[in-house]
Amino acid sequence: MTILETKNLTFSYPDGTVALEDISVRIEKGKKIAFVGRNGSGKSTLFLSMNGTHRPKKGEILFHGKSLKYDSKSLREVRKNIGIVFQNSDDQIFAPTIYQDVAFGPTNLGYSKEKVQEIVHKTLEYVGLMHLKDKPPHHLSGGQKKRVAIAGIVAMDPEIIILDEPLANLDPVGADEVMDLLNEQSYFGKTIIISTHDVDLAYSWADYIFLMNEHKIISEGTPEEIFMETEKLKAAHLRRPATLEIYEEIKRRGMARNNCCPRDIPDLVHALRSQHLLWVDVTPEVKEGDYINLGVFYGEYAQNSDYEAANCKVLHIHDDGLAIVEMDRKAFRAGSIGVYDTARYSGGEFTEIIKRDGIECVGAMGKKSKLLAEKEDIYLDVTAGVIDRSILNALAGQRCLILTHGGMVHHAMDRIKAYLEKSGINIPVSIINPGADEPVNQEVTESMTT
Numbered sequence: 013m014t015i016l017e018t019k020n021l022t023f024s025y026p027d028g029t030v031a032l033e034d035i036s037v038r039i040e041k042g043k044k045i046a047f048v049g050r051n052g053s054g055k056s057t058l059f060l061s062m063n064g065t066h067r068p069k070k071g072e073i074l075f076h077g078k079s080l081k082y083d084s085k086s087l088r089e090v091r092k093n094i095g096i097v098f099q100n101s102d103d104q105i106f107a108p109t110i111y112q113d114v115a116f117g118p119t120n121l122g123y124s125k126e127k128v129q130e131i132v133h134k135t136l137e138y139v140g141l142m143h144l145k146d147k148p149p150h151h152l153s154g155g156q157k158k159r160v161a162i163a164g165i166v167a168m169d170p171e172i173i174i175l176d177e178p179l180a181n182l183d184p185v186g187a188d189e190v191m192d193l194l195n196e197q198s199y200f201g202k203t204i205i206i207s208t209h210d211v212d213l214a215y216s217w218a219d220y221i222f223l224m225n226e227h228k229i230i231s232e233g234t235p236e237e238i239f240m241e242t243e244k245l246k247a248a249h250l251r252r253p254a255t256l257e258i259y260e261e262i263k264r265r266g267m268a269r270n271n272c273c274p275r276d277i278p279d280l281v282h283a284l285r286s287q288h289l290l291w292v293d294v295t296p297e298v299k300e301g302d303y304i305n306l307g308v309f310y311g312e313y314a315q316n317s318d319y320e321a322a323n324c325k326v327l328h329i330h331d332d333g334l335a336i337v338e339m340d341r342k343a344f345r346a347g348s349i350g351v352y353d354t355a356r357y358s359g360g361e362f363t364e365i366i367k368r369d370g371i372e373c374v375g376a377m378g379k380k381s382k383l384l385a386e387k388e389d390i391y392l393d394v395t396a397g398v399i400d401r402s403i404l405n406a407l408a409g410q411r412c413l414i415l416t417h418g419g420m421v422h423h424a425m426d427r428i429k430a431y432l433e434k435s436g437i438n439i440p441v442s443i444i445n446p447g448a449d450e451p452v453n454q455e456v457t458e459s460m461t462t
């Protein structure tokens with residue numbers, strides 16, 4: 013279902029600079045959308061047009077199929093439902109305290125003082141800034157300011173959240189925390205639109221991408237489609253994502269499975285063709301069709317030590333005694349992944365779970381979960397890219413624990429299950445402390461082969 017649409021949108025600034033030319037896009041409800049383009053291509057202008065801040069010279073904008081109107085009542089309604097987080101948080105945050113800043117939107121919507129308080133507390137808790145609620149925003153770090161700006165928008169409960177360069181000036185962990193927030197909002201059914209020139213982010217995150225160059229949309233499609241268009245990327249001064257570049261190189265060396273389009277590191281690992289055929293020296297008594305044991309180096313993926321014996325069938329023996337053998341390896345030493353919902357935390361249980369389940373790798377997603385881990389003095393092995401890192405560590409045999417809360421629990425479960433289903437690997441995965449309406453164990457049970 014289309015939630016937002018622009019038709020032949022054209023916009024120029026008062027000094028005559030043309031910023032948008034004939035832009036027609038359709039945004040589907042609930043999707044994660046990225047507008048990708050170099051500096052000055054028109055992304056910010058388009059976003060400000062989408063919520064009625066800029067009035068187009070030509071064309072129109074439709075929200076739920078209705079053309080945008082520019083009287084103050086209609087604009088108020090649109091801005092309640094289409095929230096924008098600006099690239100520079102200082103353009104957005106202006107109240108004397110963080111609490112007041114987040115309260116601004118809900119207050120303007122005419123909610124009672126009690127309801128505003130309830131919303132602000134919930135939202136600040138959600139972004140992990142409750143402990144800073146009375147601080148003036150200008151005393152915060154860039155990453156904290158970004159979270160305040162997002163909180164201010166989330167507090168209005170808009171249908172669409174637009175973020176202009178959401179990760180600009182954030183460190184990797186801060187960037188990950190912002191993406192965790194966005195993924196959770198997406199899980200709750202919000203439509204998320206971002207602008208970025210970070211091709212790696214757009215490729216791994218978005219459901220659908222619009223490519224912009226010189227005030228126009230030059231292409232649109234799924235990430236896989238967009239990043240195959242080398243010429244258009246070049247025209248837009250962009251490059252292909254690193255994951256795709258690595259995959260292409262692996263493929264050129266005959267080491268990749270065919271027809272896959274890895275979007276992240278676990279995908280890339282899965283894209284590696286397992287090493288089936290080996291070329292070895294055999295003794296004269298070995299015949300074609302025999303089985304021999306060979307020592308193979310598997311690193312952390314081995315079941316007992318880094319080296320192990322793999323049973324190999326001799327396929328062909330050359331005159332010079334060299335043979336081609338095929339490895340017959342059945343299984344990885346698989347670890348496990350447990351997801352703990354910190355929304356149901358009552359105090360002190362992490363230490364107990366880590367001891368009880370022999371956890372070797374702990375990761376936390378979201379500020380709230382990280383703060384709780386700190387409170388229990390838990391060392392966090394992973395604080396960024398937590399889901400992917402946990403999958404990779406579990407593939408190497410580790411027992412992993414992910415601390416997160418609310419919608420992120422299900423986002424993490426869905427992502428892990430999707431990966432395991434796609435790769436046919438079996439790793440026990442469960443929500444450790446499910447709610448009354450959730451299944452205790454969500455194991456994926458397909459058989460595992462290399």
Ligand SMILES: Nc1ncnc2c1ncn2[C@@H]1O[C@H](COP(=O)(O)OP(=O)(O)OP(=O)(O)O)[C@@H](O)[C@H]1O
Nearest residue numbers: 025027029030031050051052053054055056057058
């Ligand atoms: N207030 C303004 N007055 C005049 N021209 C402007 C104004 N704001 C932006 N522009 C121009 O409009 C064009 C589009 O700018 P816009 O900021 O929308 O691009 P962008 O893709 O968001 O860039 P960036 O990635 O650098 O944020 C550029 O040529 C820019 O110089």
